[in-house]
Amino acid sequence: MLDVCLLGTSGMMPLPNRFLTSLMFRYNGSSMLIDCGEGTQVSIRMKGWSVHDIDIICITHFHGDHVSGLPGLLLSMGNSNRTEPVIMVGPKGLEKIVSHLRVIAPELPFDIKFIEISKESEELILNGYRINAFKLNHNVPCLGYSVDIDRNGRFMPEKALEYNIPQKYWSRLQKGETIEEDGVTFTPDMVLGGPRKGIKVTYCTDTRPVDNIVEHAMNSDLFICEGMYGEKDMIGKAREHKHMTFYEAATMAKRANVSQLWLTHFSPSVIKPESYLEEVKKEFSNTVIPKDRRSVVLEFDKNE
Amino acid sequence: MLDVCLLGTSGMMPLPNRFLTSLMFRYNGSSMLIDCGEGTQVSIRMKGWSVHDIDIICITHFHGDHVSGLPGLLLSMGNSNRTEPVIMVGPKGLEKIVSHLRVIAPELPFDIKFIEISKESEELILNGYRINAFKLNHNVPCLGYSVDIDRNGRFMPEKALEYNIPQKYWSRLQKGETIEEDGVTFTPDMVLGGPRKGIKVTYCTDTRPVDNIVEHAMNSDLFICEGMYGEKDMIGKAREHKHMTFYEAATMAKRANVSQLWLTHFSPSVIKPESYLEEVKKEFSNTVIPKDRRSVVLEFDKNE
Numbered sequence: 001m002l003d004v005c006l007l008g009t010s011g012m013m014p015l016p017n018r019f020l021t022s023l024m025f026r027y028n029g030s031s032m033l034i035d036c037g038e039g040t041q042v043s044i045r046m047k048g049w050s051v052h053d054i055d056i057i058c059i060t061h062f063h064g065d066h067v068s069g070l071p072g073l074l075l076s077m078g079n080s081n082r083t084e085p086v087i088m089v090g091p092k093g094l095e096k097i098v099s100h101l102r103v104i105a106p107e108l109p110f111d112i113k114f115i116e117i118s119k120e121s122e123e124l125i126l127n128g129y130r131i132n133a134f135k136l137n138h139n140v141p142c143l144g145y146s147v148d149i150d151r152n153g154r155f156m157p158e159k160a161l162e163y164n165i166p167q168k169y170w171s172r173l174q175k176g177e178t179i180e181e182d183g184v185t186f187t188p189d190m191v192l193g194g195p196r197k198g199i200k201v202t203y204c205t206d207t208r209p210v211d212n213i214v215e216h217a218m219n220s221d222l223f224i225c226e227g228m229y230g231e232k233d234m235i236g237k238a239r240e241h242k243h244m245t246f247y248e249a250a251t252m253a254k255r256a257n258v259s260q261l262w263l264t265h266f267s268p269s270v271i272k273p274e275s276y277l278e279e280v281k282k283e284f285s286n287t288v289i290p291k292d293r294r295s296v297v298l299e300f301d302k303n304e
Numbered sequence: 305m306l307d308v309c310l311l312g313t314s315g316m317m318p319l320p321n322r323f324l325t326s327l328m329f330r331y332n333g334s335s336m337l338i339d340c341g342e343g344t345q346v347s348i349r350m351k352g353w354s355v356h357d358i359d360i361i362c363i364t365h366f367h368g369d370h371v372s373g374l375p376g377l378l379l380s381m382g383n384s385n386r387t388e389p390v391i392m393v394g395p396k397g398l399e400k401i402v403s404h405l406r407v408i409a410p411e412l413p414f415d416i417k418f419i420e421i422s423k424e425s426e427e428l429i430l431n432g433y434r435i436n437a438f439k440l441n442h443n444v445p446c447l448g449y450s451v452d453i454d455r456n457g458r459f460m461p462e463k464a465l466e467y468n469i470p471q472k473y474w475s476r477l478q479k480g481e482t483i484e485e486d487g488v489t490f491t492p493d494m495v496l497g498g499p500r501k502g503i504k505v506t507y508c509t510d511t512r513p514v515d516n517i518v519e520h521a522m523n524s525d526l527f528i529c530e531g532m533y534g535e536k537d538m539i540g541k542a543r544e545h546k547h548m549t550f551y552e553a554a555t556m557a558k559r560a561n562v563s564q565l566w567l568t569h570f571s572p573s574v575i576k577p578e579s580y581l582e583e584v585k586k587e588f589s590n591t592v593i594p595k596d597r598r599s600v601v602l603e604f605d606k607n608e
Contacts, residue, residue, distance in 0.1 A: 012383065013345070013376070013379070013380050014343070014345065014346050014376070015346065015349065037376075038342050038343060038345070038346075038372075038373060038376040039318070039342060039346065041317070041318065041342070042318050042319065042342075045319065045320055046320045062407075063408070064375055064376055064379045064408040064409055065376075065379075067408055068342075068373075068375055068376045068379075068408060069342060071368055071372050072317070072318070072341075072342040072369075072372045075317070075368045075369075075372075076317050079316065079317065100404045100405070100407035101404070101405065101407065101408070103366075103400075103401055103404035103405065104366055104368045104371055104372060104401065104405070105368055
């Protein structure tokens with residue numbers, strides 16, 4: 001069960017009633033944040049979620065609207081008496097940027113471990129989240145993230161009985177653990193069926209449409225993608241500033257065969273993003289124009 | 305006429321419906337801001353005031369809740385096409401702190417001029433604001449600010465006639481200008497009466513109560529002062545963290561003979577600051593527990 005909350009939908013600057021774009025996950029007691037603009041910590045409180053449990057912070061790029069809330073968030077995490085280390089993931093230069101911003105948050109009661117991504121794409125497995133960071137096409141180095149919650153194969157008790165595996169080990173094998181005792185080894189593949197579909201969420205902002213997005217977002221349950229402009233004739237401005245129109249995002253969603261698209265990172269000039277929904281749906285029908293703090297609980301398929 | 309708006313009333317961290325403490329002035333087409341926490345630019349927009357016209361930014365100290373909104377504000381001022389320089393005033397180290405924070409706002413279309421205060425107190429006259437910065441007593445170097453709008457003496461046309469001053473010069477003399485023409489000098493004191501009471505606002509946060517506050521806040525029309533705690537028995541915590549209770553702030557207000565006190569910088573633990581109002585009023589009757597964006601227009605006394 002993966003909790004997903006889009007904490008804000010604004011791009012460029014925070015507005016009254018429109019926080020900067022940021023995404024938060026909760027899974028298995030561990031929270032993960034992607035991007036942290038000015039005000040993100042307030043939106044987390046408005047949602048009623050906790051800053052204390054954020055174990056992983058991924059940053060897409062170092063433009064102000066995606067990182068300006070970091071020092072405040074780190075201070076608040078410290079004030080919540082967090083002592084466990086935090087893992088930060090981002091483009092090359094992350095540690096330097098964060099150390100500059102920490103001029104106003106020099107003392108924290110927890111350590112920060114930095115993972116800087118410099119390859120075209122990189123996979124990390126952290127706290128049960130399988131994270132793929134991949135290059136986008138913006139005017140500064142920028143990363144998209146897809147987050148998978150993998151699901152083991154179905155447990156087959158008949159196989160466990162066949163192999164004479166003591167029942168006390170069943171639950172651990174089911175969770176993927178290998179067990180060695182008295183010179184005998186039991187492996188999960190002895191009792192588990194083939195892998196089942198997990199949960200996949202992909203988050204892409206800021207970027208032009210590129211094949212890399214389609215590839216990494218492929219078959220996502222939820223694709224959260226920037227749409228800076230709702231008016232079709234803003235395509236020129238989108239190209240110039242390396243952003244996307246709603247329709248370009250929808251084309252990516254269609255090509256990537258995702259289940260649902262949530263648009264975000266609206267330009268302050270887009271007063272009513274929902275007014276473009278009907279038109280965008282012609283491109284990709286399962287498009288949502290979310291309000292701040294739209295959330296969803298994604299679950300494994302009960303029929304598998 | 306001086307517009308004053310208390311943009312937020314929170315201390316330590318921004319909360320839903322309670323922005324971080326920050327004060328904004330508008331006078332004669334030039335705006336001035338004191339402190340800029342995370343979210344300050346949003347509160348300015350909610351008030352309907354403009355970030356474009358902020359010519360002066362004063363910082364009390366470098367704790368996150370007083371400066372974390374700076375890079376975002378500067379970026380938004382840039383996005384509003386401001387090109388005129390901005391003057392920043394603050395404790396020693398200001399330029400260094402701001403340069404670190406600007407790692408995410410490296411390119412701005414305007415210059416920033418820094419004035420670092422290292423004396424016990426210092427007077428600056430900027431854009432018609434007479435600003436006195438003075439030392440407070442916090443756990444890091446911290447400044448209070450009093451802001452005066454001075455008022456010239458009353459114009460006396462009978463004196464102008466007596467001195468045979470051509471009428472075309474009257475208005476300039478009235479504004480305090482000295483005029484030389486054809487070897488004759490006309491000075492404002494020839495036509496103006498004695499100085500009249502101006503407008504004075506004093507802003508003090510974060511600090512313990514000290515005589516310096518009483519001295520600089522003396523006779524203010526409006527005294528905006530931190531009150532971190534409303535419960536009287538929090539005095540120990542106030543001393544430990546170098547803050548004040550509501551009652552200590554009220555005592556300062558009384559000693560400084562101010563017209564009105566607005567409390568601010570409430571601890572997140574103070575859920576209903578207004579519940580302490582009755583008790584605080586016993587100390588200083590003209591106390592206000594403001595909500596975010598409380599504002600007032602202060603005018604020169606019409607009877608003087």
